[in-house]
Amino acid sequence: MTIKLYCFGESGNAYKAALSLEMAGMDWQPVFVDFFKGAARSDDFKKLNPMGEVPVMVNGDLTLTQSGVIQQYVVDQTGKLGSDDRYELQRWLLWDNHKMSSQAGVLRFMTNFLPPEKRNADVNAFLTGRFKAALSVLDTHLTDRDWMVGDALSIADIANCAYLYYPEPYGFDRSDYPAIDAWLTRISDQPRWKHPYDLMQRALPASPE
Numbered sequence: 447m448t449i450k451l452y453c454f455g456e457s458g459n460a461y462k463a464a465l466s467l468e469m470a471g472m473d474w475q476p477v478f479v480d481f482f483k484g485a486a487r488s489d490d491f492k493k494l495n496p497m498g499e500v501p502v503m504v505n506g507d508l509t510l511t512q513s514g515v516i517q518q519y520v521v522d523q524t525g526k527l528g529s530d531d532r533y534e535l536q537r538w539l540l541w542d543n544h545k546m547s548s549q550a551g552v553l554r555f556m557t558n559f560l561p562p563e564k565r566n567a568d569v570n571a572f573l574t575g576r577f578k579a580a581l582s583v584l585d586t587h588l589t590d591r592d593w594m595v596g597d598a599l600s601i602a603d604i605a606n607c608a609y610l611y612y613p614e615p616y617g618f619d620r621s622d623y624p625a626i627d628a629w630l631t632r633i634s635d636q637p638r639w640k641h642p643y644d645l646m647q648r649a650l651p652a653s654p655e
Contacts, residue, residue, distance in 0.1 A: 449474035452502040454481045455648035458551050458609040460501040462513040464645045465604050469638045470526040478647040514539050517601040529596045538594050538602035549577040550609035554616040574617050581623055588625035607633055611641060
């Protein structure tokens with residue numbers, strides 16, 4: 447049975463789930479959620495996920511929400527993208543959720559997708575400081591290692607890298623973080639890697655170059 451992943455291209459959290467499914471070689475297909483037109487807040491969608499968020503994974507009678515849960519499901523089903531050090535793996539997944547993606551995702555939304563008249567310079571400055579602090583921790587961790595945990599790509603790498611492939615400007619320049627830059631290249635060189643906008647349908651048109 448083909449797994450359905452309710453998602454849209456601009457969502458970094460959906461990208462974590464989609465890329466994990468893809469790189470583990472699972473049989474899955476994206477189901478587009480028109481987020482910016484309110485689809486995730488519709489009554490029908492909230493029957494899938496009362497939180498009104500993507501990603502949502504449906505596999506037969508099983509429905510899972512939250513990217514980290516879906517990623518762990520991929521590991522449990524395939525034996526791929528995991529680690530013998532389960533606690534270290536969970537440590538970096540939780541760190542991403544609280545320190546990396548929580549700053550990167552909100553900052554990217556505030557500076558690119560929120561109408562200009564609603565953007566708050568003070569809030570964005572605060573988020574930028576938090577984001578750069580997280581990037582510094584990540585760059586230091588990767589300075590003398592190839593992968594986040596152990597000696598192979600894992601869902602910890604996929605979680606922490608997800609927002610860093612997006613082209614929208616929000617304060618991240620790969621050249622400022624050499625260890626992160628090399629790590630992102632290692633990930634994108636892996637078989638089955640795809641850019642988020644190649645893996646999932648965009649909800650908004652691409653900005654002109």
